[in-house]
Amino acid sequence: MMVRPKHQRLVLVILAIFAVLGAVLLAMWGLKDRAAYFYTPADVVAGKADPGKAMRLGGMVQKGSVERDPDGITTRFTIEDGDARVSVVFKGIVPDLFREGSGVVAEGRLEGRTFVADNILAKHDERYIPPQLGNQAAEHAVGKTVRR
Amino acid sequence: MSRSLRFLPVAVVLILIAAFVWRLANPPDSTVPSRMVGRAVPAFQLADAVPTMPGFTSAELATGKPRLVNLFASWCVPCIAEAPVLKDLKRRGVAIDGIAIRDRPDDVAMFLQKNGNPFQRIGSDPTSRVQIALGTAGVPESFVVDGRGVIRHQHIGPIAPGEVPTILAELEKAR
Amino acid sequence: MTAEAGLAALWLAAALSLLGLVLSVLHYRGTLDADRSVRAVAIVHGALCLFAFAMLLVVFARTDLSVALVAENSHSAKPFIYKVAGAWGNHEGSMLLWVTVLGLSGAALAAFSRQLTSRTLVAALGAQAALALGFHGFLLFASNPFARLNPAAPEGRGLNPLLQDPGLAFHPPTLYLGYVGLSVAFSLAVGAMLTGQVDRILARAMRPWVLGAWIFLTLGITAGSYWAYYELGWGGWWFWDPVENASLMPWLAATALLHSVSVLAARNGLKAWTMMLAVIAFSMSMVGTFLVRSGILTSVHSFAVDPTRGAFLLLLLGIYVTAAFVLFAVRAGSLREGAPFEIVSREAGIVANNLILTVILGIVFIGTLYPLMVEAVAGEKLSVGAPYFNAVAGPLAIILGVLLTVGPLLSWRHESRPVLRKLRIPVFIAAIALAIAFFALPQASILSKLGLALAAGLLPAALIPLLRRNPFRAPLATWGMAIAHAGAAVAIAGMAADSAMTIERLTAAKPGERVEVGPWLVEFVGVTPAAGPNWTAIEAELRATRGGGVHVMKPQTRFFTDPPTETNEAAIDTVLCGQLYTVIGRPDEDGRWQLRLWWKPMVTLIWLGGALIALGGLFAFAGHARRAWRRRAMA
Numbered sequence: 001m002m003v004r005p006k007h008q009r010l011v012l013v014i015l016a017i018f019a020v021l022g023a024v025l026l027a028m029w030g031l032k033d034r035a036a037y038f039y040t041p042a043d044v045v046a047g048k049a050d051p052g053k054a055m056r057l058g059g060m061v062q063k064g065s066v067e068r069d070p071d072g073i074t075t076r077f078t079i080e081d082g083d084a085r086v087s088v089v090f091k092g093i094v095p096d097l098f099r100e101g102s103g104v105v106a107e108g109r110l111e112g113r114t115f116v117a118d119n120i121l122a123k124h125d126e127r128y129i130p131p132q133l134g135n136q137a138a139e140h141a142v143g144k145t146v147r148r
Numbered sequence: 149m150s151r152s153l154r155f156l157p158v159a160v161v162l163i164l165i166a167a168f169v170w171r172l173a174n175p176p177d178s179t180v181p182s183r184m185v186g187r188a189v190p191a192f193q194l195a196d197a198v199p200t201m202p203g204f205t206s207a208e209l210a211t212g213k214p215r216l217v218n219l220f221a222s223w224c225v226p227c228i229a230e231a232p233v234l235k236d237l238k239r240r241g242v243a244i245d246g247i248a249i250r251d252r253p254d255d256v257a258m259f260l261q262k263n264g265n266p267f268q269r270i271g272s273d274p275t276s277r278v279q280i281a282l283g284t285a286g287v288p289e290s291f292v293v294d295g296r297g298v299i300r301h302q303h304i305g306p307i308a309p310g311e312v313p314t315i316l317a318e319l320e321k322a323r
Numbered sequence: 324m325t326a327e328a329g330l331a332a333l334w335l336a337a338a339l340s341l342l343g344l345v346l347s348v349l350h351y352r353g354t355l356d357a358d359r360s361v362r363a364v365a366i367v368h369g370a371l372c373l374f375a376f377a378m379l380l381v382v383f384a385r386t387d388l389s390v391a392l393v394a395e396n397s398h399s400a401k402p403f404i405y406k407v408a409g410a411w412g413n414h415e416g417s418m419l420l421w422v423t424v425l426g427l428s429g430a431a432l433a434a435f436s437r438q439l440t441s442r443t444l445v446a447a448l449g450a451q452a453a454l455a456l457g458f459h460g461f462l463l464f465a466s467n468p469f470a471r472l473n474p475a476a477p478e479g480r481g482l483n484p485l486l487q488d489p490g491l492a493f494h495p496p497t498l499y500l501g502y503v504g505l506s507v508a509f510s511l512a513v514g515a516m517l518t519g520q521v522d523r524i525l526a527r528a529m530r531p532w533v534l535g536a537w538i539f540l541t542l543g544i545t546a547g548s549y550w551a552y553y554e555l556g557w558g559g560w561w562f563w564d565p566v567e568n569a570s571l572m573p574w575l576a577a578t579a580l581l582h583s584v585s586v587l588a589a590r591n592g593l594k595a596w597t598m599m600l601a602v603i604a605f606s607m608s609m610v611g612t613f614l615v616r617s618g619i620l621t622s623v624h625s626f627a628v629d630p631t632r633g634a635f636l637l638l639l640l641g642i643y644v645t646a647a648f649v650l651f652a653v654r655a656g657s658l659r660e661g662a663p664f665e666i667v668s669r670e671a672g673i674v675a676n677n678l679i680l681t682v683i684l685g686i687v688f689i690g691t692l693y694p695l696m697v698e699a700v701a702g703e704k705l706s707v708g709a710p711y712f713n714a715v716a717g718p719l720a721i722i723l724g725v726l727l728t729v730g731p732l733l734s735w736r737h738e739s740r741p742v743l744r745k746l747r748i749p750v751f752i753a754a755i756a757l758a759i760a761f762f763a764l765p766q767a768s769i770l771s772k773l774g775l776a777l778a779a780g781l782l783p784a785a786l787i788p789l790l791r792r793n794p795f796r797a798p799l800a801t802w803g804m805a806i807a808h809a810g811a812a813v814a815i816a817g818m819a820a821d822s823a824m825t826i827e828r829l830t831a832a833k834p835g836e837r838v839e840v841g842p843w844l845v846e847f848v849g850v851t852p853a854a855g856p857n858w859t860a861i862e863a864e865l866r867a868t869r870g871g872g873v874h875v876m877k878p879q880t881r882f883f884t885d886p887p888t889e890t891n892e893a894a895i896d897t898v899l900c901g902q903l904y905t906v907i908g909r910p911d912e913d914g915r916w917q918l919r920l921w922w923k924p925m926v927t928l929i930w931l932g933g934a935l936i937a938l939g940g941l942f943a944f945a946g947h948a949r950r951a952w953r954r955r956a957m958a
Contacts, residue, residue, distance in 0.1 A: 008660070008663050008664070009595075009660055012593075012595075012596065012674065015674065015678060016596070016678075016681075018678075019678045019681045019682050019685070020681070020685060022682050022685075023681070023682040023683075023684075023685025023686050023689065024685065024689065026682065026686055026715050026719075027685065027686050027689035027690060027693070027715065029715070030686070030690070030711045030712075030714055030715035031689075031690070031693055031707065031711060034707070034708075034710040034711040034714060035693065035694075035697075035705045035706070035707050035711065036705055036706045036707070036708065037703065037704070037705045038703075038704035038705060038706065054710060056705075056706060068911050071830075071831060072830070072831020072832075072911055072913075072915045072917060073829050073830060073831050073917055091829060092829060092919070093829075093906065093908030093909065093917050093919055094908075094909065107706075107708075
C-alpha cells in the first residue's frame, strides 16, 4: 500500500502522538500497582497501608528488639515511631549501619500484622557519610525518617 | 491542529521545569538526630576486662570532667585502625575509658599489647548488654560523656585522624 | 601556579565561547562572513579547555593540597592511578571534564566538517558555543575546580573507597564522551533547523557524531552495570536507580536517533523525527546531569547536594531545552517532506523501532520522575523501582527484539520479496528454544522464557545479511549492523538467563561446613583478617568444586579509615558457562557467618553482548568513515 507523501507525514505525526500517549498509558498502568508508598508505623497501625502491596516502612529500630533466628539469616526487629510499633522480619544480610536506636527504611509488604522485608535500607548518619560518589551507605539515603 | 500540537512538547518541558524548581526549593528531609545525645549514660556495672586494669560503673563516669568512652573488641578489625588515633587523643590529655564487647581477657590483653593501651579503665561487656543499652550495635563506637555523666556526642565507627579536631571540640563543649 | 594557569585558561575559554556565539549570530544574519573566524575560535576554545583539564590532572597527580578540590577528594596514600582518576571523581572535576569534551567536540566539528554549507556549520558552531558559554558560567561561578585553600591542608580527606577501582575510574570519562558527544548532534540539529538545511548532507555530517557518542554510551553503561554488579554485592546488574536511568535515557534516544539519521542519510526521509530525536538525546544528557548534581533524586551516584548548583543547572537546562523545542515547533512545518515509503519497507521498520524505543524512553522517564511529581502535587511519598520498570519495559523490549529480526532484511522504500521465508531457520530455532525453556525451567517467568527464545532466534537472524557468496566482501557497515544486532541477542540471552536460571543460597555457616548451590559444593574454610594499603578487612575462604578442580574464593567485608566506610567485596569466579558469586555477611554469637552464594549461568553474556554492540558500532563507524574518505578522494 503506497501512502502519498502528504499523508505520510500525517501518518508519522499520528504515530508519534500514539507513541507518547502509549508511553503515558503504559506507565500509568504499571505505576498503579507497583509504585511503593512510604508509610510510618503510625500509618500502618491506623490501617492506612494495604496488606500485600509493595511499600516502604520507615522509622526507628526499637532498642532491644533485634533478634536473630536460629537459622542465622533471619532477623526480626520492631520499627517504631513514637507510639506505634510494627514487627518486621527479614531474611538476608543486614547492612552495616543497621542498629538499634537508628533510623531505617524497610522495603517489602505487610502480611497480616508483620512486615516482611525484602530489603533493608539503613539510615546513615549525616556527618559520617561524605556526600560523594558511590558511597554504599549513602546510596540508602531515603525519604523522611521519623524524628523524636 | 499542527501548530498547537507542535508546541505541546514545549509545554511538557515547562511543566517539568516547574516540578524541578519545586523540588529544589523543598529538598527532601532526611536528617535523623542522634538519639543518645543529651541523655544520661544508662546505669551499668562492668567488671575488669583484663586483670591489670580496673572496670568501672556508669556512676564512675561522672568525674566532673568530660571523658571519652570507646567501645571496642579484640576481634574488631577497624579498632586496630583506630588505635593510633586513641593514643593520639590520650597524648593530648583526653581521658578514655574502654568497654570490651563480647571479648575474653586473654584476647583483650593481646590486643592491648599489640596496639597499645590508651585507656584508664576497661570494662567487660561479654553479652553486649551495655552496648545495646547505649543504642549501638557495632564496634567501634565512641561517646563524649560530660562531667555529670550525660552523653554529649556520639561517634559511630572508628575515629579517623581527620576527625580528631571534631572530637576535641566536642570534649571542649562538654566542659 | 598550575591551578591559576588552569583557571585563566577557563576564563579565556569562556570569553572565546561568547565571542564565537556573537560571531555566529552575525554570520547567520548576513552581517559578517565569519566562517573562518568562528572555526578558529572553536578550535582554540577546545584547546584551552583541554589545557585547563590537563592542569587539573597535574594538581591531582602531584596531590597539591593547596587546591581545595584535591584536599577534599584525594589523599597522599592513594595509589597514583587513583589520584589521577580522582580528578574526575567529584562534582567540579567531572564538570570540567564535561566542558572539556564539549569544547573538544566543537573544535573537531570546526576542524573536520567539509560538506555542510558555511551557513549551517556556523549556526551549529554557534549553538555549540552557546552551550559552552552556559556551562563555563556554571563552572566559573558555581563549581570552580581550581579554588585554593590557604593554608594548605596537611592531608587530603580521601577519595571515596568505592572509587578505587579501575573499572570505575574509567566509567565516567567513557560516559561523558557519550553524553557530551551528543551535544554535536544537538547543535547540528539546531543549526540545520535555523537554516532549513535538513538533508542527506546534514545526516552524513551528524551520523559519525551520533555513532561515536552512542558507542561510548554503550560501553559506559555496560561497564557501569558490571561495576555495580561486582562492587555492590547484591548479585544484581541493573537497579533502575534514578541515575542509571539518567544514563539509559540518552542511550535509548541515541539508538533511535542513530537509526533515524540513517534513514535521513540514505533516503532523505524522517527529517522531523531525526531533528526531534537529536534535540531529545542531548536534552536527556542535560537532564541526567541535572538529576545527578542537584540532589533532587537520591541514589548511589548522587554528588554533593547543593541547591544553588541545582538551580543554576536547571536554569541552563531550561533555557537550552525550551529554546530547542520552540525552534522545532516553529520550524518543523517548513521542513520539506522526505521520500515516501511503504508499510513494508526498511524505513517503516525503523519507524517501528523508533516508536518502541520512544515508548520505552517515555516509560523510563515517567517512572523516574513520577515520585517527584506525586510529591510536588499530592505530598505523598512513594518510590518506583524494578517491579514497575521490568513489568512495563520488559515486554516492549521483547517486541523490539522481534522487530529486530526482520527489520534489517527489508529493502528501502518497498519490500516486495517474501522476506519472512529467510527467517524460517531462526524462527524454528526460537520455537525449539521456547519449548526447551518451558520444559526445563518451569519456575522461570514467561518474560525470561520469551527472552531466551528471542535471543536464540535473533542471533542467527542478525547474521543473515552477511549470508552471501563472500561475506568478507560485505560492506563494513553491514558487518557493523550484524555484529551489533547479534550483540543485542547475546545480551538478551544473558539477561533472560540471569532471571530464569540463577540459583541463590542464603545461609549461616560455621567454618568447616559445606553449602550446595546449584551444581557446586562450597566449603566454608574460615575467616581471617586481611589488610591493604588503606583498608582492613575480614576475609572468608571458600573452596568450591563442581566435580573438577577446586576454585578458591575470598569474599571480604572491607573497612576503610578515611573516610570511614564499609564495603562488601564479593568474590566472583567466572567459568565457561557462568559465574559463582559469593558474599560474606555478619557473624552471630554462635560463631556462624552469614553467606550468600549465587550460581549464575550465562550471566557474563550480558556484558559480552554490550561489548559486541559497541564493537558493531565501531565497525559501522569505520565503514562510513572509509566510504566518506573514498568519496572525498574521488571528488
